[in-house]
Amino acid sequence: QLQLQESGPGLVKPSETLSLTCTMSGGSIRSNSHYWAWIRQPPGKGLEWIGNIYYSGSTSYNPSLTSRVTISVDTSKNQFSLRLSSLTAADTAIYYCARRLGEECHNNNCYDAFDIWGQGTMVIVSP
Amino acid sequence: SSELTQDPAVSVALGQTVRITCQGDTLGRYYASWYQQKPGRAPVLVIYGKMNRPSGIPDRFSGSSSGNTASLTITGAQAEDEADYYCNSRDSGGNHWVFGGGTKVTVL
Numbered sequence A: 001q002l003q004l005q006e007s008g009p010g011l012v013k014p015s016e017t018l019s020l021t022c023t024m025s026g027g028s029i030r031s032n033s034h035y036w037a038w039i040r041q042p043p044g045k046g047l048e049w050i051g052n053i054y055y056s057g058s059t060s061y062n063p064s065l066t067s068r069v070t071i072s073v074d075t076s077k078n079q080f081s082l083r084l085s086s087l088t089a090a091d092t093a094i095y096y097c098a099r100r101l102g103e104e105c106h107n108n109n110c111y112d113a114f115d116i117w118g119q120g121t122m123v124i125v126s127p
Numbered sequence B: 001s002s003e004l005t006q007d008p009a010v011s012v013a014l015g016q017t018v019r020i021t022c023q024g025d026t027l028g029r030y031y032a033s034w035y036q037q038k039p040g041r042a043p044v045l046v047i048y049g050k051m052n053r054p055s056g057i058p059d060r061f062s063g064s065s066s067g068n069t070a071s072l073t074i075t076g077a078q079a080e081d082e083a084d085y086y087c088n089s090r091d092s093g094g095n096h097w098v099f100g101g102g103t104k105v106t107v108l
Helices: none
Strands: A004-008 A018-025 A034-041 A050-052 A059-061 A069-074 A080-082 A093-101 A104-106 A107-111 A116-117 A121-125 B008-012 B016-025 B033-037 B045-046 B061-067 B071-072 B083-090 B095-101 B103-107
Touching: A004 A093, A004 A116, A018 A034, A018 A093, A018 A121, A034 A069, A034 A116, A050 A069, A050 A093, A050 B071, A069 B083, A080 A093, A080 B033, A107 B008, A116 B016, A116 B045, B016 B083, B016 B103, B071 B083
Parallel strands: B008 B103
Antiparallel strands: A004 A018, A018 A080, A034 A050, A034 A093, A050 A059, A069 A080, A093 A116, A093 A121, A104 A107, B016 B071, B033 B045, B033 B083, B061 B071, B083 B095, B083 B103
């Protein structure tokens, strides 16, 4: 059964760069049908999509974060990673990695979904 | 601000039916996906596409779409359905993903 597990520091200082890794087990990240995503959730607030990556390295980022975010993939380790720079307190959140189903379209209507999620890792930005 | 709009909270009596809606301009082109999140837990996909339900999701959960509104219906709500529910779809450019603000469902 495919599982995702986030890892990284729980506490980072303002202005520094956050680095998180998501390790996949029970499958291969080299899938033609899936993308790999980072999503975060500030305490008591809703979900925010950060970005996606395909195993080839193709990425898509949230426009509000694109100047600070880099997502990369290491197929040899079955991992993908998030780097978020210039941190502020507003970046304090639970960070989730997730698998996104590739898009399917029927009769001009398309869909996809984040079907598998990691358990999440809490990141606090504080001096 | 989110491009998908959800009511902040709804309540439903045990065993009754509740519909949660999600409004957005892109929902006429892209189906929404729906996620259930219980306190302290990661979100779980419950509905995607026209009305696809992942394995293990009870059939009391169903989805529908009309125009720019997507809906998640729980028919015969159970106590364990009390949770936050989020919709997700594409933004207006189609290249990015957005979540609705979430709806807190209380089962009375």
